Amino acid sequence: MQITSKFTAAVHILICIEVFGGEMRVTSDFLSGSTGVNAVIVRNVLGQLREAGIVETRQGSGGAHLAKPTSEITLYDVYRAVECTDDTGLFRFHENPNAKCPVGRNIHKVMDGRLEAAQAALENELKLTTLAEVVADTKKIIEEE
Amino acid sequence: MQITSKFTAAVHILICIEVFGGEMRVTSDFLSGSTGVNAVIVRNVLGQLREAGIVETRQGSGGAHLAKPTSEITLYDVYRAVECTDDTGLFRFHENPNAKCPVGRNIHKVMDGRLEAAQAALENELKLTTLAEVVADTKKIIEEE
DNA sequence: AAAGTTGAAATAAACGATGTTACAACTTTA
DNA sequence: TAAAGTTGTAACATCGTTTATTTCAACTTT
Numbered sequence: 001m002q003i004t005s006k007f008t009a010a011v012h013i014l015i016c017i018e019v020f021g022g023e024m025r026v027t028s029d030f031l032s033g034s035t036g037v038n039a040v041i042v043r044n045v046l047g048q049l050r051e052a053g054i055v056e057t058r059q060g061s062g063g064a065h066l067a068k069p070t071s072e073i074t075l076y077d078v079y080r081a082v083e084c085t086d087d088t089g090l091f092r093f094h095e096n097p098n099a100k101c102p103v104g105r106n107i108h109k110v111m112d113g114r115l116e117a118a119q120a121a122l123e124n125e126l127k128l129t130t131l132a133e134v135v136a137d138t139k140k141i142i143e144e145e
Numbered sequence: 146m147q148i149t150s151k152f153t154a155a156v157h158i159l160i161c162i163e164v165f166g167g168e169m170r171v172t173s174d175f176l177s178g179s180t181g182v183n184a185v186i187v188r189n190v191l192g193q194l195r196e197a198g199i200v201e202t203r204q205g206s207g208g209a210h211l212a213k214p215t216s217e218i219t220l221y222d223v224y225r226a227v228e229c230t231d232d233t234g235l236f237r238f239h240e241n242p243n244a245k246c247p248v249g250r251n252i253h254k255v256m257d258g259r260l261e262a263a264q265a266a267l268e269n270e271l272k273l274t275t276l277a278e279v280v281a282d283t284k285k286i287i288e289e290e
Numbered sequence: 291a292a293a294g295t296t297g298a299a300a301t302a303a304a305c306g307a308t309g310t311t312a313c314a315a316c317t318t319t320a
Numbered sequence: 321t322a323a324a325g326t327t328g329t330a331a332c333a334t335c336g337t338t339t340a341t342t343t344c345a346a347c348t349t350t
Contacts (some may be wrong), residue, residue, distance in 0.1 A: 036241030096181030
């Protein structure tokens, strides 16, 4: 799986929940309006964030809420929640290397570890930023507008 | 643009050129057989590697050669050569954030820098490995088989 | 001249991401 | 209790990207 726009949309959604959650009900329709992403997709993303323990939503009663403090949610948590990185990882491999060729049958042994290290470097960088920082930046920019 | 299998295929191709280049003509047909990737795609990849100054190929006379020592080619060079990371970067953004929403019109200001940092972390990790190391590992594994 | 190869364009096929429609289950409020 | 609004989910449609395929001119070597 590659990095999809669901990740940035999810961050956008979480910022909205924190910024607007105090004064109004943040519904999937509202979030669809702010992000420009289809409301059904928004609900899918919210569902993945809920499974990851990041937000709380309930059928019927509109409005999403954060399940924990913004300081305890990193960009990596969000990334992990919405991207299915479980199986194949960030890099895609050509699928049919020839086992009869000594290079072909060993390419994974040589490359897999290094690709995982590169992916880990990206993920570790995402762990450095919390939603609290992102929200703080957003509020600051809004105030200065 | 996302990370495609062209990257791992390109590394595979370069290893083959180095491992088999001494004893035979490494044609796009041969590389297609080893990688399992269509010969025309192989020629496309070779073309991108040539534009990046990594390999040398000539019309008519079959056989690709490295344009510089394996110790001077990093995985990042290969990545850069075959992935069109010029424009949008590794992360894809949802395309229509609402400019009428204070969050929507500032999401890029808040996120772009952090996403670029994450991408840079991945790319820096790829810079740490040279083709020389990858080839050495490959030859060692082949010998021990 | 013949055989084999590269470079490149045009098109097709396969896959994945996103959007859309539809509807059941649920909550809130009148 | 009924109405209105919302979530969760499935099924399908649409669009774009990736990879494969076909075709052929230009080139090199023998």
